[in-house]
Amino acid sequence: MSKGRLITFEGSEGAGKSTQVKALKKYLVSLGYKVVCTFEPGGGSDLCKKIRSLLLSPDSGDFSDETELFMMLAARAEHVESLVLPSLSRGEIVICDRFIDSSVAYQGYGRGIDIKTISQMNAFAIKGRYPDLTVVMDIDPVIGLKRAAKTGSLDRIESAALSFHQNVREGFMSLAQEGERYFVVDASLDIQTLESEIKERVLKLLKYEN
Ligand code: TMP
Secondary structure: OOOOEEEEEEEOOOOOHHHHHHHHHHHHHHOOOOEEEEEOOOOOOHHHHHHHHHHHOHHHOOOOHHHHHHHHHHHHHHHHHHHHHHHHHOOOEEEEEOOHHHHHHHHHHHOOOOHHHHHHHHHHHOOOOOOOEEEEEEOOHHHHHHHHHHOOOOOOOOOOOHHHHHHHHHHHHHHHOOOOOEEEEEOOOOHHHHHHHHHHHHHHHHHHHO
16 A cells, blocks of 8 residues: 655635645546545534634634634644544545644744744644645735635635735745745646646655655
8 A cells, every 4th residue: 555645735815725736636536546635724523614613703703812723723633633644544645725834824923923832732733744745835915815805705814914914924935945845836827837836746756755
C-alpha cells in the first residue's frame, strides 16, 4: 500500500482554494490515487460541523480571541482523529482546505496571539502529523474579499477589518519562507494556469516520496 500524503491549501479569503482543491482531486483520481477532500474548520465528525457553525455565525456574537483559537483547535483535533489520520493510514491522499497555518495567520498575525504558543497547540492537535505539502494561494485581500462577497454574505471572520486581512496575508507570506513544504502561487492568475502549476508541484511530491 502506498504511503498516505497530506496536502493542505491555505490563503486569504476569496483566493479560490476550493476550485483548486476540486481540480486537484479530479486529476489525482484520474491517475488512480484514492483521494479524500476535507476542510477546516468543520471537516470530520458532526461535532466539527457544530464548532464551525459556532465559530462563523455572526449570531454567535463577540467572544475572545483565545476562545476563537481554542475552538479552531478543538475542531482540528477532532478532525485529525476522526478523518485525517485514519485516511492517511489507509494510504490515501488527504487534501485539506485550510489547516494549521490558518491558525497562525488568522489567530496569530490577525488577532495578535503569540505565534509560538499557537504552533505548540497546533503540534498537539495534529499529533505531530504535519502536511507533506502546503499550497499557499496569495491574493490581495481587497480583491479576495470582493470575490468572497459575491458568493454570499460575509461570515463573522470575513467581516473583520481590512487591516486584519492584510495582516493575515502577511502571516501566510512569512510562514511560506519557513520551509520546503510551502508552495506559493499567485491566486490572481487564471484558473488553468494555477491548476497546472499546482499539478506539477504535487507530481514532484508524489514522485520523489514514493
Ligand atoms: P473557509 O471559509 O475558508 O472555510 O474558512 C473559514 C474561516 O475560518 C476563514 O475566515 C478562515 C478562518 N480560520 C481561522 O481563523 N483559523 C483557522 O485555524 C482556520 C482553519 C480557519
